[in-house]
Amino acid sequence: MARNVSTRRKIVVTVVAWTIGILIFFPILWTFLTSFKTEAEAIASPPSLFFFDWTTENYHEVQSRSNYFLHFMNSVVVSFGSTLIGLIIAIPSAWAMAFSPTKRTKDVLMWMLSTKMMPSVGVLVPMYLLFRNTGLLDTRTGLVIVLTLINLPIIIWMLYTYFKEIPGEILEAARMDGASLSKEIIYVLTPMAIPGIASTLLLNIILAWNEAFWTLNLSAAKAAPLTAFIASYSSPEGLFYAKLSAASTMAIAPILILGWFSQKQLVRGLTFGAVK
């Protein structure tokens, strides 16, 4: 039987949810609106919300000054590449830890997570030297490798939690029917964990898309993704807020649209267990 929810309660919940939603979305909306203002209107006080002379001049300026498509393609290659490689490595390792745990599994998981606790800048110089010596500086391959490595702990943790909820008996049954190890992972485990894998995939694409430390420091002209594109419009000496907003809107638009389309999948994966 459905729970009885009073209309009043419904209204309150809806209002609260919308308020929080708008609060969270407001900075993005503000950036979007500012990108259509002139530089003078962008700093005007009190600011105008919708009633100003809308102009696309900033987008023209950004287009003429930067090679947006190059940065966009770099972002796509780097974020999708690193996430896919990460998944290929993480699925078997999460499988091993979820279904054949040993005494040290928890320690291994904690150790993996601990690599995320170190501030990135602490290893900047050694990483830079490694990249220089292997010729990986300013290459997409280099960025894919480094983003795979830094996001791997999160991918493994997320998958491990999803896999833990799948009853081991199902896999056992598959094994009794003669499924080999690879078949067991590909045909039995993966389809059951699809919502979990999908949300891991999406979340990591977003994380890799927005990663701004390594992508800025290990790239120059050729492999620079959209994070470098935004950094080229921010200036401590000069107010270019409208142009910066236009560049930011262009940089986040693809990932925002991807997020909207996959919202259902993302929420399902994050809130439900794999086989519920």
Next chain:
Amino acid sequence: MNLRTFLLGTCSAVALSGLAQAETLTIATVNNGDMIRMQKLTDDFTSKNPDITLEWVTLEENVLRQRVTTDIATKGGQYDIMTIGTYEVPIWAKQGWLLPLDNLGAGYDVDDLLPAIRSGLTIDDKLYAAPFYGESSMVMYRKDLFEKAGLTMPDAPTWDFIADAARKITDKNAEVYGICLRGKAGWGENMAFLTATANAFGARWFDENWKPQFDQPEWKNALDFYVKLMNDAGPPGASSNGFNENLSLFQTGKCGMWIDATVAASFVTNPKESTVADKVGFALAPDTGLGKRGNWLWAWNLAIPAGSQKVAAAEKFIAWATGKDYLKLVADKEGWANVPPGTRTSLYANPEYQKAAPFAKMTLDSINAADPKNPSVKPVPYVGVQFVAIPEFQGLGTAVGQQFSAALAGQMSVDDALASAQKLTEREMTKAGYIK
């Protein structure tokens, strides 16, 4: 055809194709108006040098600094030309990280560079970076508000006059504040302003033996004066205002005076961006009668990292971008007001430039009044007006800046801020080996 002839032929073909191939220069630069304009005008360079192509890496100042420092310190070789500030040039040149610019060509006229700017870039009589644009600091003020208050701004004001005028102009009900000064913590933010201002009060960072001087009365006078003035006549929340925040306040008519980089003059007088464009006057940075003015000296410069494989092409580009002809090129295409300022004496003698840039004389006087080798009243062991050109200064300057910003915000007293600045500077300088 025998094998030898074949191999020789192949080798020559490969060599020739290598020669014919364009050389690519990767240039790291900051994102400011003059640099962006240069990127748009590079067709002029590439048409004269068809064998050279240019690749730009434009980054925000702090990101760029971190990026190029990592690259040059590890000899990463990602950039053929780097845009660096006056702070980095002497440190990097001493480390052997930069190549001296010996071959900028006969027409370059190195003697035309402004002496104050050139001296900051010269180490052991060798020029290690070529200035692209230079700046100092000065007073920008609202002529209309001064008139209303019955005040006249002298060309070379004292701090007492500035403080008095600021208090008279302030009308907090109408959101007009007499003076806007930097308060945001950072070695390039509030400490650039406060270090330069302290020079005018006779204060210095270190004595000749590298002993920190924050426990001396000069610093107390300077910081007391600043905090009181800002409390009486500054905008609310001044401890989080940097260049951009003050620019925005001034442009929207909320500041009577603003003392900051001369480069701001072109922003505040631009009617497209500023609501007070036709009401702005300029004056030299103030003094206290001790013989030094609180005006700083900064330039963005082009330099070649040591170990570069493309030195000749890089020198050609630097000579083009910082040469006299470039100034003329900008003037022809975008007007004299948009020419990068503060590098060449000849520009300030040009009547067309004087006509187009009302702030030209004040900029030149401000730059000439700065002396990076003798920045304060008493002698110092370091180079730099609004900074100390030692590698430790970025960290130190920011840490001290946080104390001073807290004093401005009222979170601690001026005395406590100075005591804590003295303590942390002493500790760091001892650790770094300056104090034995």
